[in-house]
Amino acid sequence: MVRLLFLVFFIGLFGVRSADAQTATDCDCFVKGVVKDRETNLPIAGALLSIKNTAKVAVTDAEGHYRIERLCQGNYVLECKIIGYKTARSTISLQHSAEENVNLNEDEVHLQDVEIVARRLSSLTQPAASLQNQALEQTRGQTLAGALQKIAGVTMLQTGASIAKPVIHGLHSNRILIINNGIRQEGQQWGSEHAPEIDPFIAKRLTVVKGAAGVRYGSDAIGGVILVEPAELPYKAVSVGGEINTVGFTNGRTGVLSGTLEGGINKWKGFGWRVQGTLKNGGNIQTPDYFLANTGVREQNFSVSGGYRSTKLGAEVFYSQFHTNLGIFSGSHIGSTSDLLNVIKNGEPFIKADFTRTIERPNQLVDHDLLKLKVYHQFSGNRVSLTFGRQYNQRAEYDLHGPQAAIKPALLFRITTLTGDMVLEHKPLKEITGQIGLSGLHQYNFTDGRPLIPDFEQSNAGAFVIERLVRQKWEWEAGLRYDLRWLHVYRFTGQTLDQRNHQFNSWSGTVGSVFNANARLVFRTNFGTGWRPPSVNELYSKGVHHGAAAYEEGEATLQPETAYNLQGNVEYTSERFRAEIGLFHNSIRNFIYLKPQPEPILTIRGAFPYFKYVQANATFSGADITTEWNMAPRWEHTGKISYLRAYDQAANDYLVAIPANRLENGFRYQISDAGPLHDSFVSIGHLWVAEQKRVPPNSDFMPPPAAYHLWSLQVGGDILLTEKQKITWDITAQNLFNAAYRDYLNRFRYYSLEQGRNVSVRLKWSF
Template structure:
């Protein structure tokens, strides 16, 4: 039924596409200081956020513009961004002349005016990262590439996968959005990464703090909003070839993209292939509880893997109307560290695993994430309509050799429907729909109204059990008003109502077990999970204020957010082999409710930028896994038992950043972060929360020159990361010593005739330091982070005209 609700919204909203009105046209030309044309310059008009790209002759045209006053922004790589004000009450001609830029502010943050404007108008702490900056900070995965941002950390799963943590909150408390649709996978598992192609991302917007108002209840900790497939210029075609190599795990990767636009029709395609071997750590053995596992040539055996990804997008763009279709398939296969799967590090066939560092043996996981998304935008007078529809299928299998535990039969029966070595299988179907209306009431006031809905159908299979099959439906609506008191200050207020329902399906073991120790012959198929039918609803709100003077900016936001518990928290009842735990859900959990205050203060001058972003956060009932003194004996593993519980929690902390132009081409930087958490009730009163990141800071120096020999936009950077020890833990977590790391970066553009080649090189962990990341997946068994890693990325763009 819920699918039909979304379909009904689609049919009704698309009916607006038949309405149209012709207004004014803005045309002109973009040149440099020598009056040479600049083809491919990007133009954007605010506040309507409508733009275009200059053609081969430097000319541009933006049509269907209502009569109004606009801010025009024109940017081109290597040139200073031009910002001007235009009064358009008829067809208008405008010519722009750009000047060569000398220095960009930061290695990570975009420094053009759009990014600055977006940061200044948003009451929450926000960072914007471009595709170029992602390549300059290329890590093992997309989320690793964001770790340089203060307040953002990761939970690493080997060298190829990771998941984001914002201000100490992760898993289902951080929403990942791709092309306006929430990315839905099996993100509840610490061993489950994000199935997203890092080459397919054009830019990323990171919102730190509760963003439930616009993105739904799971955004209680923040949002990672990713965009890809920019709109090509009219009558152009082109593409990009990316080549990547990494020394630590001998990674080889390539990604090829093609795009084209003819008239109002456009298309984009990308294919990616990545292959990597076992990654290396700066030790020759690891201590897994009481057993020391030797490592062959420092390789973490069976951590090799590969990715095969395909993306296609196509659409139509005409006056006031843009509609795009995105289809993607992300496929990966990756091994789990062989000595760390379950509690059998001694029984690993080292001869098999150490024969090659590129093979993938048991245990491993295979994942396919398929997406079909349509985004449609229509503008009519002062109204703007956005409709996003999405379908996703996340298919995950975990394979390992069958070994009987507890009362499982010694020989796997051939009468069962699943393979003996299929440990777990998850298949999730997700149907999503978003509808938003923006209305410009007057020059000072803008109003937003929206509805979001999702339906999840998750099925399970395999010999192992941890969560039951379930269905989940969510529906939320919001209203937001933003009013500009003056050119310097604005206030925004919004409310949201959410409704959610989750139904889990009962599950019985496929093998019988004795229910009474005194009567071992009395066998039953144990019921591991019962049918659960829970409904949740909540009212959220947010109030924000921003003030922007010439050199100073201030922002503050206070709000209430909520998150409904997920299937694992309500109904888990099984062994988590990756964390050496037996996890039990609680069907009576209440939804999380969070109250948070955020602030931001920044000073900018010609040479100096300094900012601070403090926050304080209160949970009336934070949900987490509580370790106990019990041990699971029934299934023969002896794993420690964890129960999902809720506790009153207070959290506070913040981020700081500073940049200073020491000389014309040299910039110094500082970025720091700190989070403190404390439980105010429950069994662990006085303790912190699990996976709490320690305080850390990055001291950076960067040399930049517009031209150095044959290299344009040359840069060389040094990062010195200082991370404090983490002694505030929740047993059985271990304390983690602090560490210091050095990272180098080098790159620029080389022009070979008319062909430009971008090269970026990095050295991670320059001194091959042995250190532990407190939030890492393998921290529990004393596996250090990867050793020294040389990374190179070569990007070769090409383009032409029809």
């Protein structure tokens, strides 16, 4: 079966080469020209030119020149755009070649500010992938980590059925930065069950930047960056619009309702506003054989934003509140060591539950407030922006046992974070464009309840520079950054206050290139370094972590991690076929991880698996492959392969808790393109996840689970109501055949199976 799936994938990867080669010999036309500013008559570097309805693109060099090759004879629409100028379009007729010069008029910034962060300030030479439009719509109602699994190389670390956080090339938690609407998301992300406190409905696009990105984003970004990007505010809207999303899931009988309302202000040109909110309610999740007790979820989220934008000035304010109540599977809390070992041996909970929406102990109550203020000013070809953020995160964890467990949280974390960034994007210096920036962070955390982690105060300061050079088919990029971090820890030993101070500092660097061999083939290479100081839980945690159903112990002598990341990426695009192959090697000195201990530990709160934080020199190597093939009219095949190998060099053995290799295949048939059922389709997908055999012997409480196959079926489309209104719908069946399986990256795989079949219905009314 697996061999057949690989065969299907590689037929898609290589089977269209001969047809593409034949087309290429018949289509040797090209268009070239120069892009200039209409007022100053100066060349514009970095403008993007594209041939509409094709994959042909080009970027202007330092003198404003561009060239798009391998076009067939015919009529085309040439589009030219760049931030700060109005988009220009012109019709060209090709017999052999044409010269089309473009003069651009200066305009307001067209992309919403966070998109500028994602596209202009992140590395252009690092591989990145985005979820947007229909691909993003089909994930509505899922967690952020669940949605991002559609991107090759991204998996998720789970704690039961309702808590998940994203994993990029085997790295997660404090090694992955999440930029939420331009603000570095800061909460209690150090825990494996501390999922990102973000409502995915605020995003118009989710982007994953793979590899060390510490130069632009600072320490901790040694595994990658996730950009949660809202749509731009409707600054020019003359009427109120929005959308209403409803999602229903059969498994857990979960319902989701989310709405957005937005518009401009007619009397005040350049102002825009948006209000958004989400409600979610679900009950016990069901495996193929039984319900999982106390796995319900409640969410109430909202956000409001407003802004002003003109040619030279702009400002935006954004506020969001995230609130959730998460049940923790009660079958993971066991009274004795022998009972724990029996549950792990049998793989089933002692007590089988029925369906209920009631959330009892153990559970988590999480609140997260985020306030953002951003202003920018453009002058003499430069742009300076200031961004300030304040976040407050409160997490209350309630135990299953104890005389006051129902009224008083066993653990209460309250963390406040203040961030500030200043970025100058300077005008071109001959052939060089770039950015210079300063960033700062101040954070303080108070902990009540039993001593798992101590109170702490943390401050960060950093400065960076990133410069870019474009010459003909080559793009070069280099950057350098310096960071300082101060960590002050306050903990009690009996009645005595024990204060510990730590100071960390390091450089980060990046250098990369892009070679546009022709209109179809692009090569990217990037070498980056990053670092991450140990977090307070890795240094000082000691006790039962009920959310993770584990006893965790830190080590105060841990040293900062240092990463050296090398990546290569090849992209090939033709009229019918697209392929992207990425290779990576990440060497991390002093890699910190939770190592399972030989035996569980018995505490006054029950028996739990026992983990300690240790360090090793580790390497993470692998490949991501993505293909898209228009096999025939209305038929499309997509394929993804993710291969990862993680190694402990000191122990001369593999690492634990590393994602298994996986293969995906999907077939889609376009039923109709127009009419009442506009853009309707049906698709079938298959996911194969291998058994993780690369683990040290006797390194976990349970061997890695067997490989598994999951099938999905989806049908959907649009119903056009009026020119401005439509209903988007889809029905999806995940785990179509109700397979019984366990995932290696689920911390609760010791106690139960994964959830069974789950049918979802999505409806979106856009108006």
